[in-house]
Amino acid sequence: MINAADHEFMARALRLAERGLYATTPNPRVGCVVVRDGKVAGEGWHERAGSPHAEVTALQAAGESARGATVYVSLEPCHHHGRTPPCDEALIAAGVARVVAAMRDPDPRTAGQGMERIKQAGIEVATGVLENEAREINIGFVSRLTRGRPWVRMKIAASLDGKTALANGNSRWITGEASRRDGHHWRARACAVLTGIGTVRDDDPQLTVREVATPRQPLRVVVDSRLETPLTARILAGGGVLVACAVEDETKIGRLRDKGAEVIVMPNAAGKVELPSLVQELGRREINELHVEAGYRLNGSLISAGCVDELLLYLAPCLLGDRARGMADLPELADLGARYALKINDMRAVGDDIRVIARLEQR
16 A cells, blocks of 8 residues: 655655766666655665665665665666675565565566565565656666667757757857756766767867766767768767767778777668667667767757657757758658657756757657
8 A cells, every 4th residue: 555655755765866867877776765663764876887786775774674664666676686686685685574666677687576576575565656757767777678779868959949050050159058057967867978970070079077076977979971080079088989980991990999989880771870770789788868969960860760769958048040050950841740749848947048858759
């Protein structure tokens, strides 16, 4: 029987899970609270891959108070051996009386088996408490485990009339400082940041996280069909770069590798990078969330190819006019029935700008 206290303590577990927002990849973000006689006896969260899971940390904090307690965990306790032992066995050994999980683990190595094992040990179990909220925290992990590809979030900074740059390519800065700082939060939570050769040439970005404290930098991915990335490009500094191309040019590939970049060749029939295959490859590499910061041409190609799940739009209170560049270079539509439908999940002010989070509906 689910009660108000279950929601209260699960909300606390979810807040703990968010503390691992920037660091747990490729693992999920998980928080855990141990409650005895209505009071918190111990709590913890998964801090980074390879470190103890949230349940183990919380049980250690609770000590003997864990016996007979209720445990709230934002994701079903794992059932498999990985870098750490299975958490279902740790909960059973601790003698807890009840385990409440927000959602089932999509990992097939667990996928309901963790809660079933706990139930078989005579412990009361419940699932589904704040499930939607828990899923949002791990939306990339769920995407990778269920679809074999990361959750793809496309960030676009634009004027109120939907323009991202002047006709000459100048785009610094359309939105304000608060929006740029907020954008770094989304970069930091991503496992990889993707851009195109056009952005590399025009803006020479680093695409690193600088505005928020983070223990790691995401992988940087450049879509560069003809291997035109300048060897002096700032994005190549410091390693952690993957260049996706469509040509087998060993000389250019060798030069990029000498700069510390990894190069993969995956052409499509048009001589461009096969974008769906690239997204699948990133999923194979355990990328949970992919953050896109690219120009309107690559934006359009990714959307047209069905590679984008979510738009992160920052709209500035200004107009740039019809001749400026748009958000995405999409094919002309003959009727409105073929339009790309969006569902707005969130809209709020960020400094002087408006931030819109919208999800693309399946076509």
